Amino acid sequence: MLSALLIAAQLQAASPPSPRLTVYVASEAVDLVSRVHFGPEGATVEKVIKVDPRPSENDGPHNLNISPDGRYWYTSVAHGTPNGTLWKFDTATDSLVGTAVLSRFPATISFSPDGEFAWVANFNLYGDMVPSSVSVVYTPAMQEVARIPTCLMPHGMRVAADGSRAWMTCMMDDKVVELDPGSYGITRVLLVKPGAERVLETSRAMQPAELDQQHGHMFHDAPAAGSTGCAPTWVQPAADGRRLYVACNRHSEVLEVDAASLSVLRRIATGKAPYNLAISADGRTLVATLKGAQALSVIDLVAGKEVAQLRTSHTVPSGVQITPDGRYALVTCEGKAAEAGAVDLFDLGARRLLSTAQVGAGAGGLQILSYEP
């Protein structure tokens, strides 16, 4: 099986890329995680790791992230009976270290700066339209230490680089929720309904029920049927923490938000249905997967506009990462029906696809393990 993958991956290589990159990719549809290497020799699937506790059911490894010290990779397994789980693996051996049961459909994973805590949005993608939560997991013991009720379909969980704040987007009630890692409460909420953005301030960190009381039961109001909201799928803080970028999936734009005031500074139009975001360390380049356009959107944050849409090799682009120097982007493609998943390596300077590795269907979460320019 592995050899077939290797051949397939090598055949896909468009031209030998110059950087050396190793990434982990989660394939939600087939319960696999692949370790893929990109180098001058092309793209190689080095290893395929099963994340498949119930082989006759779809378990669904969704998102994937690597601890700040690089020692562990984590994947959120969406399905369970009924709750999903967070799995922790050793990057040296790819052996399972531990698991933690979270809530419904755990999705995006982010870490406290020291890696001691993993913040995981419980997406509850398929459940009834009721508020879900974010789980905080103490990673040395893989123990959930908080499950904070937040909003409808939370996704795009990110913790600030300095650990002072955390944010998550709420797809179905058009919100960006700001959390205080010190108190595990909600500190502010940015409503992102297009044209009606505003901030719900709180005097202290609150739970949603308190926010409901304070703001007239608007905190959990689901959008009316047929409404055209933002449907935010991702919030991405810049490395310096001064700006947040919010992907409005339904409204095909990215909002640039001042992290201090939560005021919307700019609206950047993108191709159809931006989904996940990544930003360069210098804060000059933002990339977004365009689920509705089979492309990677490249956004020049200095100019404040989308400067390119780079077509992905496969359908349904999903996860995205950018190298720290902003030179390369990696994009996963989920694929449709029987189509395989893939991970694409783009040269952002040349604005072209360098190489592709086919991986399991439903490729979504990915993270860079190592990078040499």
Place this chain on the structure above:
Amino acid sequence: MRLSLAWGLLVAAAAPLAAQQPAPFDTTALTPAQRAALRVASVRLAGDSIRITIGDTLQLSAAALDAAGNPVAGARILYNVAGREAVLVGSDRLAATKPGRSEVRGFVIKPAAPGTRATMVSASVPLIVTDMPVTSVEIRPADGILYAGTTLQFGARALVRDGRESEDAEPTWSTDRPRVATVDRFGQVTGVTAGTATLTVKAGAVSATRRLTVAPNPIAQLRVSGAPDRARTGDVVRLKVDALNAQGRPVPGVVPVWTVSGVQTGDDLGARVWADGAFVAEEAGLYTVIATVGQRSARVTIQADPRAVGRPVKLVGRGLQTDHSTSEVHVWGQNGRDYAYVGTHAAGVRPNVTGNVVFVYDVTDPAKPVLTDSLMVNARVINDVLVNDAGTIGVLTREGAADRKNGLVVLDVTDAAHPKILSEFTDSLTSGIHNTWFYQHVVYVTNDGTGALHIIDLSDPKAPKHAGRWETGDPNNRYLHDVWVRDGIMYLSYWNDGVQILDVGGLQRGGTAEKPVFVSKFAYPIGNTHNVWRDRNYLFIGDEIFGCPQCINGPRGYVHVVDLSDIDHPVEVGKFEVPEAGAHNMWAEDGKLYIAYYQGGLRVVDISGDLRGDLYRQGRQVGYFHTANDKGFTPNSPMAWGPQPYKGNIFVSDMHSGLWVVKLDEQGPLIP
């Protein structure tokens, strides 16, 4: 197991604290809470234990103390619950979820110098989660007459506020006149002398009473009848005890205590006798059964011979699948020809292979299945495919769709060899459907996302519409895996909540196809309730267990045999358990149970007659077939998914190798 592993990790994580003192480092970059944490030497949780009741939440409280025992202001205390008895709401509030005992741990993370590992100071207290207070209790009367010197078993039923039976009530028993009758803590009442007394049971703050009458003991002699000259292993022998008085006349209402002795294999006796006098030998041999009533006893000896039902299962034909993992099979006939629809599964062993196709075989000649067509949909798993009894429409389930909009696909099967998609239904079902069942004008589907049963009206199959929804109302147990209907009774397999039995018209309790009415529930501790099949008064319930300590070679799980003679009170009476494999889908017909036993291949089980005890040990396995092929999707490895007996053959789908057609050779040589 999971609990101890989790705490093992937690302890391991905490261990460095005791062994080392953190080296000094620059703390200016730390938050005030982290700086405070550096001074913490111990954590003290409020109280010696935490008690909480189902339905309640509780604010946790603890203090972080320095080396002198003084509180450290500002240090962040985190909490964790070891088991599943409670969950955190936010970070410091507990919500009780199920009765039981666990631990709550409070801990402070002490930051360390860059590049070194943080340490932890912790303390834990026992967590005791109790069920809601008992609001009423009743005494279940014992059968029989209480004679002096004899014993009867009484029962208690304690109910909580929401009308269900308490999960942890511990009734206490007493009688007001111990000189007439005594009772032990198990509710066993012994008559001492003729007279009357009052039996009382207490549960929490409520109690119930029952008047006892102890009759003089006239028993002079006991006789046991009903024992055959010979029996086979697995035969249920109904023994009966007759008590006679000194004049040789029958004494009514006598309830004996039954015991058995005889062949012993290892630690296990080779036979069992139940309280109702049902005897079953599980190993061949000679057994002595004794009935005791007070000071009297009688005995009978039974010779049990091997059941000797094993026969060969022979290959008839197959539709080998080398490129897909297969799932459900449904075989049916149309216009004199026979067809097998076979679903597919992502399976996770080949990244670029997924379960988005249904294969259509013409199996009119079962020795040579001919692939006539295939049908592709947007899915990664087609777990279930089914055709209605009229043979006019079919349905298939979609899960894992690339656009995450799963649901039901309705098929036009008027040309069985070439089914076509008639309509799709995704409303509220985008999470995916795992199983489905036709009944009257509706189709029932399980909702992966909510655990609800959805009822879809297929009166117009081109335009399905929602007709209803049913769910347990328990958010902690809402994973619905399977739905099955027979004779107007619905059986829902809830993974961690057992089988829920509903009336949809067959029991005359007000249920209809669109508005099921709850009847009863049968749950058991190990959970993993996967699916059911009913045959006569027996409900066969299959488990599906992955990841267990014994699961080295694949899944485990077995088939529970539950007696539904009293459908309001299902009783487990037996099991069929292959030691080295795990049960999956099954089908019962004409006295045989066909089980796709995953890595154990196909198993055919003799379920004729009454059933009690360990059917596998009794030698009721009639036959087996190793559904593996060296050219299969996964070579040389059976993973049997589902069986269906059809026109004398047995069709089996195997995840690793596709469609199999086999036949039980009833005239073949006996297989010991």
